[in-house]
Amino acid sequence: MNKTKRIFEQTPETMEIICAGIGGRGVLLASTLLIECAVDADLSAIASDEYGMSQRGGSVVSHVKIGDAKSPVVGRENAHVLLAFEESEFYRNLTFIRRGGLAIINSRNTSIFESVDKVLKKRNIAYFLIDGDKIAKEKGMIQASNMAILGFFSAFSIGPYNHDALRHTIEKKVKESLVLKNIEVFEEGFLKAVSLSKNL
Amino acid sequence: MERKKEVMIGNYAIARGLVEAGIDLAAAYPGTPSSEILPGIIEFNKREKGSTYAEWSVNERCALEVAIGAAMIGKKSACMMKQVGLNVAFPPLPSFDELKIRGGLVMVVCDDPGPQSSQTEQDTRLISVLMDIAYFEPSSPDEAADIAYYAMNYSYEHKLPVIIRSTHRVSHARQAVSIFPKGKRIVDLKEGVLNKTNGNLEGSKLGIVSSGMTYSTTLDVLKEMGLDNIIPVFKVTSIMKGKISGDKNKGIIEFVDKVEHVLVLEETDAVLELLIGKNGKVLGRNTGHVPSAGELTYNVIRDILGDVLESLKITKKKFFYDYEIEDATKEIHIVQRPPKLCAGCPHRATFYAMKEAFPEAVFPGDIGCYTLGTSLGAVDTCIDMGGGINIASGFYDAYNQDGALIPIIATIGDSTFFHAGITPLYDAVKKNKRFMLIIMDNGTTAMTGMQPTPQTGITAQGELNKPILIEDMVSSLGIDFLKVVDPYDVPLMINTIKDAYNFLSLEIKKAAPAVIIARRECVLSSRGKEKPKYEEIPLEKTCIGCRTCIDYFGCPAIQFDDDKNQVIIDEGLCTKCGVCLFVCPMI
Numbered sequence: 001m002n003k004t005k006r007i008f009e010q011t012p013e014t015m016e017i018i019c020a021g022i023g024g025r026g027v028l029l030a031s032t033l034l035i036e037c038a039v040d041a042d043l044s045a046i047a048s049d050e051y052g053m054s055q056r057g058g059s060v061v062s063h064v065k066i067g068d069a070k071s072p073v074v075g076r077e078n079a080h081v082l083l084a085f086e087e088s089e090f091y092r093n094l095t096f097i098r099r100g101g102l103a104i105i106n107s108r109n110t111s112i113f114e115s116v117d118k119v120l121k122k123r124n125i126a127y128f129l130i131d132g133d134k135i136a137k138e139k140g141m142i143q144a145s146n147m148a149i150l151g152f153f154s155a156f157s158i159g160p161y162n163h164d165a166l167r168h169t170i171e172k173k174v175k176e177s178l179v180l181k182n183i184e185v186f187e188e189g190f191l192k193a194v195s196l197s198k199n200l
Numbered sequence: 201m202e203r204k205k206e207v208m209i210g211n212y213a214i215a216r217g218l219v220e221a222g223i224d225l226a227a228a229y230p231g232t233p234s235s236e237i238l239p240g241i242i243e244f245n246k247r248e249k250g251s252t253y254a255e256w257s258v259n260e261r262c263a264l265e266v267a268i269g270a271a272m273i274g275k276k277s278a279c280m281m282k283q284v285g286l287n288v289a290f291p292p293l294p295s296f297d298e299l300k301i302r303g304g305l306v307m308v309v310c311d312d313p314g315p316q317s318s319q320t321e322q323d324t325r326l327i328s329v330l331m332d333i334a335y336f337e338p339s340s341p342d343e344a345a346d347i348a349y350y351a352m353n354y355s356y357e358h359k360l361p362v363i364i365r366s367t368h369r370v371s372h373a374r375q376a377v378s379i380f381p382k383g384k385r386i387v388d389l390k391e392g393v394l395n396k397t398n399g400n401l402e403g404s405k406l407g408i409v410s411s412g413m414t415y416s417t418t419l420d421v422l423k424e425m426g427l428d429n430i431i432p433v434f435k436v437t438s439i440m441k442g443k444i445s446g447d448k449n450k451g452i453i454e455f456v457d458k459v460e461h462v463l464v465l466e467e468t469d470a471v472l473e474l475l476i477g478k479n480g481k482v483l484g485r486n487t488g489h490v491p492s493a494g495e496l497t498y499n500v501i502r503d504i505l506g507d508v509l510e511s512l513k514i515t516k517k518k519f520f521y522d523y524e525i526e527d528a529t530k531e532i533h534i535v536q537r538p539p540k541l542c543a544g545c546p547h548r549a550t551f552y553a554m555k556e557a558f559p560e561a562v563f564p565g566d567i568g569c570y571t572l573g574t575s576l577g578a579v580d581t582c583i584d585m586g587g588g589i590n591i592a593s594g595f596y597d598a599y600n601q602d603g604a605l606i607p608i609i610a611t612i613g614d615s616t617f618f619h620a621g622i623t624p625l626y627d628a629v630k631k632n633k634r635f636m637l638i639i640m641d642n643g644t645t646a647m648t649g650m651q652p653t654p655q656t657g658i659t660a661q662g663e664l665n666k667p668i669l670i671e672d673m674v675s676s677l678g679i680d681f682l683k684v685v686d687p688y689d690v691p692l693m694i695n696t697i698k699d700a701y702n703f704l705s706l707e708i709k710k711a712a713p714a715v716i717i718a719r720r721e722c723v724l725s726s727r728g729k730e731k732p733k734y735e736e737i738p739l740e741k742t743c744i745g746c747r748t749c750i751d752y753f754g755c756p757a758i759q760f761d762d763d764k765n766q767v768i769i770d771e772g773l774c775t776k777c778g779v780c781l782f783v784c785p786m787i
Contacts, residue, residue: 022537023539031374032207032374035207035374035375036207039205039207039376044375044376045375045376046340046341046373046374046375047373047374047375048369048372048373048374049209049372049373049374050316050372058537058538058539058540059537065420068423069420070339070340070415070416070417070419070420071340071369071413071416071417071419071420071498072369072373072374072375073369073413073417073420073497073498074498075421075424075497075498075499075502075519076498076499076519076521077521077522077525078424078498088534088535088537091529091532091534092534094525094528094529095521095525095526113528113529113531113532115527115528115529115530115531115532116528116529116532118528119524119525119527119528122524123522123525142772143772
């Protein structure tokens with residue numbers, strides 16, 4: 001039996017997060033919000049943005065470390081949280097997640113491949129699928145699926161990332177013309193997680 | 201005093217430090233990972249209501265020499281570039297020894313370990329050491345602001361040019377950075393052993409010498425191993441005038457002398473390792489303990505440390521990979537996402553026309569977004585900025601000597617043409633080299649974040665200056681065949697390319713090369729400005745699953761659905777340019 005504590009049972013001293021997705025779909029905004037939110041909570045934080053290819057539809061991975069970390073670069077099997085903004089990018093970045101970690105995946109599917117499910121269970125990694133694209137589309141802002149993922153993530157209240165704090169950061173940092181829509185999508189993602197926990 | 205902090209990337213931190221130090225003039229040519237420094241200077245200067253003058257230069261040499269001029273008069277000046285930009289800026293460097301400046305001169309050069317967005321890795325510290333120029337190296341965005349401030353003041357006080365060497369992991373890391381009022385920054389540059397070991401180095405089996413982001417990552421790895429308070433790590437923040445024997449750096453030598461073995465972790469070349477020397481004691485690139493190329497990522501450093509600690513019999517802390525994760529994804533089809541030209545990119549249309557007109561041609565290419573034409577088979581070479589035109593000249597001579605009739609179609613972007621293409625083209629005209637040059641003019645420097653080119657006349661401050669048209673420049677070089685074509689008009693482009701070939705074959709008394717300007721605004725900047733050319737792209741309706749568009753066009757908005765055996769259009773990406781309609785054999 002695996003005894004690794006799960007991330008939402010005990011917030012680690014230094015938290016490492018990977019945001020993975022496709023260029024131009026809000027990965028960098030998400031990681032920026034994560035770091036701003038941590039700084040607002042008086043924590044030190046450092047993130048590594050990827051530029052250059054990010055506008056060109058390539059894979060984009062942003063590393064975020066909160067707490068006592070000097071470098072933003074996350075090692076293999078070290079990430080406490082993987083936020084995957086697209087399903088293939090989830091599989092591509094699986095090796096980042098540490099035992100006991102958490103993954104949230106934007107996907108229209110309701111299950112993942114059995115082989116992966118098996119290895120995640122073995123490594124005591126919790127994962128959740130959420131159709132962020134659908135939520136964002138329903139709210140009339142197809143590009144904002146990243147907000148649905150952040151909303152869902154905020155429901156776990158890990159470290160500085162609770163619902164109110166993240167919502168506040170979005171209100172503060174997202175372009176004024178887009179804030180309202182983004183918040184709507186964020187809230188919907190949050191509610192999805194809440195209703196899920198009620199069903200459990 | 202309460203310190204104000206703001207979250208920003210390393211490049212903005214460098215800009216902040218320079219503005220606080222009272223920079224008068226900044227000049228740069230954009231290049232990843234350095235491009236955001238100049239806009240940062242402009243932004244902070246505005247905020248501080250300062251009078252700093254900032255400009256985008258046509259190339260890095262212009263940037264450096266403009267900065268030198270201002271420094272000679274007594275100004276605090278700086279120039280910024282990427283590591284390969286330093287090659288372009290190189291000519292004045294050997295004269296730095298005799299350079300008399302009255303002001304301050306800071307060169308900010310951002311290296312690209314990996315490389316992630318460059319043709320080669322290159323270590324700017326090697327040039328600094330070779331040319332006896334002092335350099336400073338930040339290990340985080342927060343430190344980058346301090347270093348920029350300190351370096352400018354150091355240069356100003358000592359009347360010596362200095363280099364700030366950043367890497368993309370510092371330049372593009374995001375962190376809360378301390379903000380001070382102008383001229384008030386308190387800097388305490390840290391160097392030496394900073395981690396809390398017991399202080400007694402004598403008899404330490406292993407000491408690490410490191411710098412930059414590699415230093416930061418090394419400390420994080422040691423912390424994971426529980427050794428951050430046991431293995432001493434010497435942080436190198438600056439090397440003064442190419443030596444480590446001077447007063448400022450003698451601590452490195454003392455450190456190396458005291459510990460039993462020294463592991464040097466640095467990006468990307470063995471610079472500190474060579475300066476330290478001490479054969480037999482130093483482990484690094486020359487002993488094979490550190491990979492000879494590539495970024496020193498967290499994983500790489502963790503592996504190196506695991507191996508070294510075990511081989512020196514210090515401790516067994518090797519990290520073992522759980523390969524069951526890889527096994528679990530073996531059977532899964534993971535969509536491959538190599539970087540591609542954007543949907544609607546005019547370059548793709550031009551490349552397609554080139555291949556249609558002369559599939560047997562050779563295609564010397566150049567540096568920019570359009571280097572991605574390799575995936576369309578329309579870029580065969582990529583050496584350096586402007587190199588494609590000279591290579592085309594060389595190809596012509598070689599083929600001509602052998603009597604081979606192979607069409608040569610070179611490509612260069614508009615910004616690259618201004619940067620380094622004019623001299624090679626003039627040289628080719630003087631010698632009547634019979635090749636075709638397509639200048640891919642999208643009106644911007646798209647690869648590095650849409651900086652304006654001289655043709656737009658727009659300055660770094662966003663003001664309108666006199667535009668300089670590419671066709672005016674080209675015709676003044678003596679080119680006889682010059683056409684400007686919209687690449688979205690694929691049939692016209694194909695015909696123009698064929699006309700150019702006929703011109704080169706038949707009009708032997710007129711001056712070659714033949715030049716076509718493929719002009720259409722970059723999709724990233726034209727988005728929303730004009731109505732799409734087509735209302736609907738009927739590709740899905742006519743599709744018979746032949747995959748021609750997938751294999752020969754490669755637009756990211758067109759995906760192939762294996763189950764349905766036909767293409768599907770990604771409406772979120774498609775710009776409705778309709779170029780694919782020329783590609784589809786069924787339309």
